Amino acid sequence: MPNAHFQQTARQILDDLKNSGQLKSFNAIISPMAPSVEVAGSGETIVLCSNNYLGLSNHPEVIQAGIDGLKKYGAGTASVRFICGTLECHYQLEQKIAQFLGTESALSYVSCWNANAAVFPTLTAPGDVVLSDELNHASIIDSCRLVSKKVERSVYRHNDMEDLERQLKAHSDKNCRWVVADGVFSMEGDLVNLRETVDLCKKYDAMMVLDDSHGVGVMGKTGRGTHEHFDLLGEIDIMTGTLGKALGGAAGGYVAASSDVIKILEQRARPSLFSNALPATVACSAYKAIDILEKEPQRITKLHENVAKIRNGLGDLGFACPDSPSAIVPIMIGDEAEAIRKGERLLELGIMVVGFAFPVVPRGEARLRIQVSSALEDEHIRRVLEAFSKL
Ligand SMILES: Cc1ncc(COP(=O)(O)O)c(C=O)c1O
Numbered sequence: 001m002p003n004a005h006f007q008q009t010a011r012q013i014l015d016d017l018k019n020s021g022q023l024k025s026f027n028a029i030i031s032p033m034a035p036s037v038e039v040a041g042s043g044e045t046i047v048l049c050s051n052n053y054l055g056l057s058n059h060p061e062v063i064q065a066g067i068d069g070l071k072k073y074g075a076g077t078a079s080v081r082f083i084c085g086t087l088e089c090h091y092q093l094e095q096k097i098a099q100f101l102g103t104e105s106a107l108s109y110v111s112c113w114n115a116n117a118a119v120f121p122t123l124t125a126p127g128d129v130v131l132s133d134e135l136n137h138a139s140i141i142d143s144c145r146l147v148s149k150k151v152e153r154s155v156y157r158h159n160d161m162e163d164l165e166r167q168l169k170a171h172s173d174k175n176c177r178w179v180v181a182d183g184v185f186s187m188e189g190d191l192v193n194l195r196e197t198v199d200l201c202k203k204y205d206a207m208m209v210l211d212d213s214h215g216v217g218v219m220g221k222t223g224r225g226t227h228e229h230f231d232l233l234g235e236i237d238i239m240t241g242t243l244g245k246a247l248g249g250a251a252g253g254y255v256a257a258s259s260d261v262i263k264i265l266e267q268r269a270r271p272s273l274f275s276n277a278l279p280a281t282v283a284c285s286a287y288k289a290i291d292i293l294e295k296e297p298q299r300i301t302k303l304h305e306n307v308a309k310i311r312n313g314l315g316d317l318g319f320a321c322p323d324s325p326s327a328i329v330p331i332m333i334g335d336e337a338e339a340i341r342k343g344e345r346l347l348e349l350g351i352m353v354v355g356f357a358f359p360v361v362p363r364g365e366a367r368l369r370i371q372v373s374s375a376l377e378d379e380h381i382r383r384v385l386e387a388f389s390k391l
Helices: 004-019 060-073 081-085 088-101 112-123 138-145 161-170 194-203 259-268 280-295 298-316 336-348 378-389
Strands: 036-039 043-047 105-109 129-133 152-156 177-182 206-211 238-242 253-257 328-334 366-371
Touching (some): 112 138, 112 238, 129 138, 129 161, 138 177, 152 161, 280 298, 298 328, 298 378
Antiparallel strands (some): 328 366
């Protein structure tokens, strides 16, 4: 029998969520991810909330590469990397990531969550300090929570360079200062103040860590990410990112950095020492996705054009969208239940855009989050704007 106290608490939480209209529901998709999908019970629906920024998750060559990987290597190795879990395709993917991002080396993980979880507990040491932007992704926050008690942690105000500089100065006695930020902030869609952050890191001898999960494949002329957008290729100490968004969309993540950083992670990081590697099928699909991105930069151009069309169209309809070149467009609603209700109404109108509420965003800051894909055609965009005009 489950513990009675737990049962009562769990029931209370679920009842409260239901009664306040905040209970999340999950829609089952019964076709591959694409600009338009088949949703169980709702029929054909345009997806405006997937991270499939380049439309690669359903690309025939990406799928074929995964099938070939599965056939060549089997389902997996039943082992972690350092025992007998390293496949040739892991090295190939890691070399591809490093070469694409312009770093010496890279290491893959089963998710970017795991990649981030590896970074701070492994690389920091007693006497260090980690300074983290207040809007960083949950995986960075949790990674910072895992550091030694002798590593100080502090949060600086979102993109506030005065606050960051004040804190860097205040910690000038530390052995190593670490600064961490998202490249594209996942809930706001705004970009990190990367140039100023990098300059401050240089001035105060700090290590810069950039999670570019929403920037890679999206930002910069060739999709290398936020560092390319700001013309800072080669200037970031450590980059993390996901393979579960623009780069194939299945799963997986990476750390890209100097070979010393990667070697330390290989030797010491708990998420790879004690957990299996990325499945071969995913590694091969992700490799192919990066290959296609390199050969078809026009996908990035089209994505940027679609972002402009959607932002301008929503602006013309009177929706206030914060200005940003990223593919994430939040529409602030405020009230949690209202945001969820509006998401449900959009689904009725054939558009999938989910209302985001606490704990994904702070209380009272519920929103609809739109994500644009290069795979959207003008007809999709016309239907999207028509649905929003009815909202
Ligand atoms: C900024 C950021 N970092 C990390 C992650 C985690 O990525 P993954 O799904 O590969 O664990 C996400 C996904 O939501 C993200 O948005």
